Amino acid sequence: MGLPKIVVPEYSLILPSTGEEIKYRPFLIKEEKILLIAMESEDEKQIMDATKNVIKNCIFGDINIDEMPTFDIEYIFLWLRGKAKGEEINLKYKCPQCENELPVSFNIEDIKVKKNEEHSNKININENLGVVMKYPNMSLQVKIDNMKDISDIDKIFKTVLLCIDYIYDAEKTYSTKDHTAAEMEEFLESLTDDQFQKISKFFETMPKLKHEVKLECKNKVKGEGKKKDKECGYKEDMTLEGLQSFFA
Ligand SMILES: [Zn+2]
Structure with a gap:
């Protein structure tokens, strides 16, 4: 007797290039394995092939991924991953002022493909x-x-x-x-x-996957002599661009 089939949820997103709606499912353990193996190889071509295969598996309908602009591919991948692993992204930087860990988190839903007004094909x-x-x-x-x-x-x-x-x-x-x-x-x-x-x-000026984050360091730094400890307070506005920067 076969094992029960697991029902996978279906979601939709709007393609940045055309405004067309596409349906997809989150990636599963089998796809995560493909990706992890590719990542380990550190071979750009293998990573690209794996990304492509995972997207092919996860989107429904007759869509030619090979002909899709790279920024669409990145956007789709972001959402596939978001639905599979959670929509909150947590990154860690090192504060240049106090050298402590500086965490930043944001939601995938807020990441957009930004279009430059001067852009024309x-x-x-x-x-x-x-x-x-x-x-x-x-x-x-x-x-x-x-x-x-x-x-x-x-x-x-x-x-x-x-x-x-x-x-x-x-x-x-x-x-x-x-x-x-x-x-x-x-x-x-x-x-x-x-x-x-x-x-x-x-x-x-091509559209790009982009997100602006505000870094603010709340780490305590030791006051000198008899001064009290205070917050580091380092601030920086940072722009994350391209798929890699969201998972670094
Ligand atoms: Zn700091």
Whole structure:
């Protein structure tokens, strides 16, 4: 006779990139095992694969994770973990003033994907020429990781190249997928530094998982001589950015 099946709760969240609602379940022991093994390896690719597999397991419906912007992936992961392990995150820092432990806690619900007002995926290069960008995603990351023996500068260049969705001028649009990598490279290399910076801005201002915390040290420090002990009182406003910073 089979053992009883355990009913897993279902939750929903709003995807930051599209505003679309997706349903998910928290990750279970089997998924936690996958993650722990990957973490132990300290291998970036293995961690990424594990994260991807866990998300694939836990979200319902026909959703292509490989094509999803990285910030969506981070946001989903945060919630999967939150429902599994608790929504309160407790981090510990060391106070730079008294050198005691400085704990800070906050709720996952308060962590948002912040959008920069200057951000746009449509970039005018000059009066009648421009590009439309798409966000870096997992499949792009895999492509870049698989390019061995190329410099970091080349990796940045390739990332930009792979994130161009199409080019447009006054007459028509030119989809990246209808053109060879060599053609795209030639296009990108023919830009001035100024024009290239405009495209770089797309990446700099991309939505990010972000949370601001206020550190306040309440540790007691010994008063000198006959003075009474007092609170350290060190204060700092800190911005946590990206998935790693929430579990450090
Ligand atoms: Zn302190």
